[in-house]
Amino acid sequence: MVKLLSRFRYHILIFFAVIGPGFITAMVDNDSGGIYTYSAAGAKYGYLPLWTLLPITGVLIIAQEMCSRMGAVTGKGLSDLIREEFGLRITFVMMTLLVLVNMTNVMAEFAGVASSLELFHVSRYVSVPLSGVAVWFLVVKGTYRSVEKIFLFSCVLYVTYIISGFLVNPDWKEAAIYSVKPVLLFDSGYIYMLIGMVGTTIAPWMQFYLQSAVVEKGVTAKEYAASRVEVVVGCIMTDVIAFFIIVACAGAIYSVAPKDIQDAKEAALGLKPFGQYAFLLFSAGLFNASIFAACILPLSTAYSVCEGLGFEAGVNRRMREAPIFYVLYTALIVVGAGVVLIPNFPLVRMILLSQVLNGVLLPLVLIFMVILINKSDLMGEWVNSRWFNVATWVTVIVMIGLTLAQVGIAVKGTP
Amino acid sequence: MADNLLFFSELLGMPVLDLKGRRIGRVKDAALVPVVHASRIDRFLVTGGLTWLTIRWDQIRSISLHKGLSLSDEVLTPYHDDEYMLRIGRDLLDQQIIDVTGRKVVRVNDVTLEIQNDGARDSLAVLEVDVGLRSVLRRLLQGALPPRWIRRLQERIPPNSIRWEFANVIEPDPLRRLRLNISYEKLEEMHPADLADIVEDLSPAERGAIFETIDNEVAADTLSEVEDPKMQASILEGLEPEKAADIVEEMAPDEAADILSELEEGASEEILEEMDSEPKTEVRELLEFEEDTAGGLMNTEFVALHENASVDDALAALRGNEDLLDGLNALFLVDSEERLIAAVPLARLFVAAGDAKLRGLAAETLIQAGVDQPQDRITELFDKYNLLTLPVVDDDGKLAGVITADDVISILRKK
Numbered sequence: 001m002v003k004l005l006s007r008f009r010y011h012i013l014i015f016f017a018v019i020g021p022g023f024i025t026a027m028v029d030n031d032s033g034g035i036y037t038y039s040a041a042g043a044k045y046g047y048l049p050l051w052t053l054l055p056i057t058g059v060l061i062i063a064q065e066m067c068s069r070m071g072a073v074t075g076k077g078l079s080d081l082i083r084e085e086f087g088l089r090i091t092f093v094m095m096t097l098l099v100l101v102n103m104t105n106v107m108a109e110f111a112g113v114a115s116s117l118e119l120f121h122v123s124r125y126v127s128v129p130l131s132g133v134a135v136w137f138l139v140v141k142g143t144y145r146s147v148e149k150i151f152l153f154s155c156v157l158y159v160t161y162i163i164s165g166f167l168v169n170p171d172w173k174e175a176a177i178y179s180v181k182p183v184l185l186f187d188s189g190y191i192y193m194l195i196g197m198v199g200t201t202i203a204p205w206m207q208f209y210l211q212s213a214v215v216e217k218g219v220t221a222k223e224y225a226a227s228r229v230e231v232v233v234g235c236i237m238t239d240v241i242a243f244f245i246i247v248a249c250a251g252a253i254y255s256v257a258p259k260d261i262q263d264a265k266e267a268a269l270g271l272k273p274f275g276q277y278a279f280l281l282f283s284a285g286l287f288n289a290s291i292f293a294a295c296i297l298p299l300s301t302a303y304s305v306c307e308g309l310g311f312e313a314g315v316n317r318r319m320r321e322a323p324i325f326y327v328l329y330t331a332l333i334v335v336g337a338g339v340v341l342i343p344n345f346p347l348v349r350m351i352l353l354s355q356v357l358n359g360v361l362l363p364l365v366l367i368f369m370v371i372l373i374n375k376s377d378l379m380g381e382w383v384n385s386r387w388f389n390v391a392t393w394v395t396v397i398v399m400i401g402l403t404l405a406q407v408g409i410a411v412k413g414t415p
Numbered sequence: 416m417a418d419n420l421l422f423f424s425e426l427l428g429m430p431v432l433d434l435k436g437r438r439i440g441r442v443k444d445a446a447l448v449p450v451v452h453a454s455r456i457d458r459f460l461v462t463g464g465l466t467w468l469t470i471r472w473d474q475i476r477s478i479s480l481h482k483g484l485s486l487s488d489e490v491l492t493p494y495h496d497d498e499y500m501l502r503i504g505r506d507l508l509d510q511q512i513i514d515v516t517g518r519k520v521v522r523v524n525d526v527t528l529e530i531q532n533d534g535a536r537d538s539l540a541v542l543e544v545d546v547g548l549r550s551v552l553r554r555l556l557q558g559a560l561p562p563r564w565i566r567r568l569q570e571r572i573p574p575n576s577i578r579w580e581f582a583n584v585i586e587p588d589p590l591r592r593l594r595l596n597i598s599y600e601k602l603e604e605m606h607p608a609d610l611a612d613i614v615e616d617l618s619p620a621e622r623g624a625i626f627e628t629i630d631n632e633v634a635a636d637t638l639s640e641v642e643d644p645k646m647q648a649s650i651l652e653g654l655e656p657e658k659a660a661d662i663v664e665e666m667a668p669d670e671a672a673d674i675l676s677e678l679e680e681g682a683s684e685e686i687l688e689e690m691d692s693e694p695k696t697e698v699r700e701l702l703e704f705e706e707d708t709a710g711g712l713m714n715t716e717f718v719a720l721h722e723n724a725s726v727d728d729a730l731a732a733l734r735g736n737e738d739l740l741d742g743l744n745a746l747f748l749v750d751s752e753e754r755l756i757a758a759v760p761l762a763r764l765f766v767a768a769g770d771a772k773l774r775g776l777a778a779e780t781l782i783q784a785g786v787d788q789p790q791d792r793i794t795e796l797f798d799k800y801n802l803l804t805l806p807v808v809d810d811d812g813k814l815a816g817v818i819t820a821d822d823v824i825s826i827l828r829k830k
Contacts, residue, residue: 075618084509088524088554218645220619222652309551310511310522324548 020148021213022068022227024296025206026060026234027155030241031293032112032264033105033351034200035286038242039267041193042249044258045185047171047178050246052194053239054180056201060235062395063366066373066384067207068231071214072224073382078211078365079308081372091308097361099328102205102301104354106336109297111347112290114340115265119283125341132337135295136330147295148217154292158241160285165244167278168271170251179243192409199406202399204358204365209300212307221382248282298332352410359407363400370396421480421539422550423503423526424557430483431461431470439463442484444504447541451499454579456528456539459484460494460502467494478530478537480562487536503541511617512544512577520616524550527576547575603633611640614650622646623653626662635665638674648677651686660689667742668694669714669822672701676711701816709793710786712826713807713816720773722748722756727769729759742821745804747814748773754812757781758804783808786815790826797823 030038041049067078074081083091113131114124139147185191219227253259253270261267264286271278302325306313312322319326339345370392376383384392429442440463448457459470468491476487501507503526512523525545530537545553549572556565602610602625614622614637626634641647651659651674663671663686675683675698683702687695697715704710716739718732729746746764748757757777767776783806784793796805797820809815 075620080511083522087509088551092551092555215618218643218649220649310524310546312521 020152020230021071021210021217021219022064022231023155023234023237024148024151025064025210025213026231026238027158027241028209028289028293028296029060029201029203029206029238030158030245030289031105031109032116032286032290033108034242035112035245035289036264036267037193037196037200038245039249039264040261041197042246043253043261043267043270045190045193046250046254046258047174047247048183048185048190049193049197050175050178050243051180051182052197053243053246056198056242057235057239059198059395059399060201060238061232062392063202063207063369063399064210064231064235065228066369066392067211068214068219068227069224069382070369070373070379071211072219072227073221073379075215075220077215077304077307078208078369078372079304081378082368083308083310085372085375085378086368088309094361094364095305095308097357097364098204098208098304099301099332101203101354101357101361102297103332103335104350104357105203105205106294106297106332107339107347108351108354109290109294110337110340112264112286113294115263116268116283116287116290119265119268119279119286128337128340131291131294132333135291135298136333138295139299139329140326151292151296154288157288158237158285160281160288161241161244161248164271164278164281164285165248165251167281168248168251168274170247171255175243175247175250195402195406195409198399198402199355202362202366204361205297205300205304207365207369208304209296212300212303224382248278252278294333294336298329298336301332302326302329355410356407359403362403363396366396366399418480419530420542421478421528421530422545422553423508423528424554425480425562426528426539427504428558431459432483432485433489434486436485438483440468443467444502445539446500446502448499449501454541456503456541458500461491468492469494472538473536475538476536478539507544511621512546520613521546521577524554541579543576543578545574545576548572549574550576603629607633607636608640610637611642615641615643615646619649619653622650626650626654627658631661632665634662638662639666639670644673644677647674651675652678652682656685656689659686663698664690664694667714667716668697668701669712669816671698672711673706676702676706704786707790708786709784709788709790709805709807709818710815712790712793712822713786713818714822715816716742717747717804717806717814717817718743719747719749719753719814722750722774724748724773725769726764726767726771726773726776729764729773730769742819745806745817746773747806747817748777749814752811753814755781755783755806755808755814758806781806784818785810793818794823794826 070076070078070081076084079091079095082094110128110132114128117127118124138150142150214227248271249261249267252274253261253267256273261270265283268279268282268286271282303313305311305328306322306325311324313325339347339350370384370389373379374383374389423445426442426445430438431440431442433439440461442459443462444460445456446458446460447453447455451457455472457472459472459475461468461470470484470486470491474486474488474491475484477485507523507526510523511520523544523546526541527543527545528539529542531540532538549569552572553565553569556568560568605613610633614625617625626638629637638647638650641650651663654662663675666674671694675686678686687699690698701711701713701715704713718729718736718739720729720732724732732746733740733743744761746759746761747755748759750756757774758781759773759777763776782796782800782802784796786807786809788807793805796802803820805818806814807816807818
């Protein structure tokens with residue numbers, strides 16, 4: 001009995017020792033863009049889109065699990081492996097795309113910071129430069145451990161969405177029904193929205209970040225079982241948050257009058273009639289999500305690029321030792337935060353462009369991941385099983401199809 | 416750019432001409448055979464149609480950037496792999512390499528070869544492995560632009576290369592069964608702290624490869640310099656228990672105990688079994704204490720004398736414990752029950768007469784700590800009394816061990 005208890009304690013310890021990478025990556029998935037997508041879905045179609053969250057969770061788990069497994073088994077980041085197995089030229093193309101896609105993502109995150117703090121009457125000319133500087137210092141002056149703690153705390157703050165979901169007092173019965181009952185409307189706006197929801201689920205940078213974080217954390221193949229649990233729990237939590245965002249907007253906006261919202265700020269304002277707290281919590285959540293992603297994106301980009309191209313990287317190196325790393329990291333923040341301050345900057349067009357580039361990059365990343373994880377000289381006994389491979393290829397093909405559809409719609413213009 | 420240099424990226428795809436000047440194929444890869452010659456390219460792999468052929472270095476007449484490889488002997492053998500071959504394209508390009516002089520881990524982008532002429536024929540020797548931006552550019556453009564143009568373009572970028580003699584290639588992959596005859600002397604000459612920095616940047620398999628190879632004493636010093644306790648543990652776990660035990664024996668008992676306490680019980684027991692009996696008992700005793708108490712921090716490397724001993728006795732005792740001298744700065748006096756009576760600063764021995772009683776040289780106040788004193792209290796004592804060494808006593812007042820200032824600095828750094 002004592003032995004059993006101590007074994008249980010051992011497992012719990014291992015779990016908390018590996019917690020971090022999976023949770024953080026899954027949570028950052030709900031960045032300002034994600035929150036906007038879910039809010040817009042809830043505001044226009046109410047509870048109908050909820051059913052998509054179940055398959056989305058599945059897809060997310062499949063993709064994240066592969067990356068954390070590769071990280072734990074090989075001890076190398078995804079861009080390391082791509083470089084070693086596919087050569088410099090392909091790596092270079094991918095890294096260029098990754099920088100461009102992430103650059104526009106960083107812009108979107110800082111725009112999220114600006115608009116969420118404007119809800120609290122803070123001018124963007126104050127909030128954006130300050131958060132840019134704060135983000136830069138946090139990562140450059142912090143250590144991996146301290147930064148991870150702050151990130152994990154940030155994950156906890158997502159609970160604001162759950163509370164604001166409750167405060168709006170939505171129709172829980174309907175929410176429950178539509179969570180499991182698929183509804184397909186042959187309405188172009190509805191289909192576009194569904195594609196958008198799935199499209200925001202897997203971003204290329206997440207795969208790079210997660211794998212590097214697992215490596216940095218020092219998770220080994222032995223502890224991997226606990227890491228897998230963490231990934232799964234993280235993915236489920238992410239979609240629980242998404243559920244509450246949709247439900248809050250469905251209860252507050254859709255049930256009053258369905259409408260198209262233009263940004264996440266409008267969703268927060270729509271919650272205002274349901275009390276000051278619902279509004280405040282929703283806005284605070286948006287700020288948290290934006291700044292959280294604004295921390296992680298530039299960092300993960302700089303890491304991936306330097307790993308892949310073989311430059312010195314890491315915040316524990318001095319600037320003289322890792323010049324390219326620091327230049328890239330700083331440039332991403334400066335440009336990302338800077339453009340938000342330029343009046344009349346075509347941010348929407350940039351985000352559209354980023355979706356197109358994303359549509360080129362994501363299929364590459366996913367296909368490479370599946371090829372890598374099936375290499376037995378890399379993964380040994382940890383290669384995909386046959387059934388997992390079938391599930392993975394289906395996921396990859398569906399994701400590629402949906403992403404390309406999203407690109408097509410983005411290029412042609414929203415219906 | 417000197418004409419006798421040839422980059423590997425230029426060699427790839429170069430035409431191979433037979434005795435009559437007809438093209439029989441293109442270069443696919445080149446290989447060193449380190450057991451035969453450390454830097455000469457021994458074989459060229461060529462493909463004409465479907466089969467790969469091997470060209471030995473002595474079958475070549477001339478090598479030039481414009482004309483390619485001209486043969487002096489047309490009798491070529493089909494390619495077959497053997498374990499002595501280090502193929503530059505497959506085994507070296509894009510892989511991580513340790514730059515021992517720069518103390519970092521970088522990636523091989525290209526290889527600089529030198530065309531040497533011995534009167535009868537041209538041969539190639541590996542001169543440098545190229546890392547950094549210049550070689551990235553060269554690799555990317557090769558094939559897209561004529562080599563001459565690329566050479567002119569890259570001149571603006573400062574070169575960044577590692578001389579072949581200074582680069583150590585680690586080949587841990589058991590499937591390729593490649594063993595290089597590279598000496599690890601260069602690694603062993605480095606300061607353990609620098610070596611630890613390199614080790615931290617590598618993947619687990621490569622870490623294992625380094626620790627397998629280097630001298631036990633160097634390995635022990637390096638292992639204690641690795642900052643992350645989890646990484647220390649996983650390095651030990653990756654080694655054969657006998658090798659791990661040999662390394663642990665070389666470590667200070669307190670550090671050995673710290674690392675072993677990070678391991679799973681079974682694994683640490685295996686290592687302890689393999690150890691010699693004397694260090695084993697010391698480590699075992701230390702393992703009994705909680706990690707963050709005085710008992711867990713202390714080591715057993717101290718010199719204790721009877722309270723009536725003289726300076727001459729002390730010097731004799733020191734001569735008998737020469738391996739302890741490096742870190743020693745105080746002697747301890749105990750009574751016949753081994754209870755701690757006083758501490759004598761080592762420097763006072765030099766100015767005292769040989770027959771002087773140690774008792775008279777002792778520090779006025781004796782600062783000591785009990786084995787279960789918490790770590791915070793210990794750091795406080797060091798700060799308050801400016802200590803270099805703090806004796807630790809057990810519940811009966813017997814001297815159990817000492818904590819030294821470097822242990823305290825490690826604690827403070829971890830916070």
